[in-house]
Amino acid sequence: MESMDEIREELRQPALELRALIPEVMKGYAETARAAMTEGELTSATKELLALVIAITRECDGCIVAHARGAARQGATRQQVGEAIGVAILMNGGPGTVWGPRALRAFDEALAERNSS
Numbered sequence: 001m002e003s004m005d006e007i008r009e010e011l012r013q014p015a016l017e018l019r020a021l022i023p024e025v026m027k028g029y030a031e032t033a034r035a036a037m038t039e040g041e042l043t044s045a046t047k048e049l050l051a052l053v054i055a056i057t058r059e060c061d062g063c064i065v066a067h068a069r070g071a072a073r074q075g076a077t078r079q080q081v082g083e084a085i086g087v088a089i090l091m092n093g094g095p096g097t098v099w100g101p102r103a104l105r106a107f108d109e110a111l112a113e114r115n116s117s
Contacts, residue, residue, distance in 0.1 A: 002061070003109060004068070004069070004109045004113075007061050007062060008065060045071060045074035045076045045080070048067050048071040048076060049071055049081065049084040051067040051070065052067040052068060052088075055103065056085065056088040056092065056099040057091065057092055059099050061102065064106050065110075068103055068106035068107040068109070068110045069106075069110040072107060072111045072114045076107075078104075081103070085101075086100075
């Protein structure tokens with residue numbers, strides 16, 4: 001797996017180009033994401049863990065990077081991430097054992113980045 005930075009960099013320019021083509025769609029998606037991830041009965045950290053498990057299920061490296069970073073920013077612990085990945089493995093079987101470690105690595109990179117700031 002590429003590092004978090006490599007994945008972010010790979011997706012940056014195409015995302016900017018797409019945003020220029022469909023700005024209202026991208027703005028609407030961003031607003032939906034903010035609304036969904038806002039603290040409520042579920043903490044923002046829990047929501048990021050849910051999103052991370054879905055990202056593993058969907059085998060989406062960009063999503064894994066985004067939600068691993070989000071989980072780190074929201075204060076999720078490595079143990080919490082590990083347990084969430086365990087649920088992804090339960091629900092996905094073998095593919096979860098491939099994409100779960102990718103998610104843990106992305107979280108570790110995000111946590112190191114957060115702690116060095």
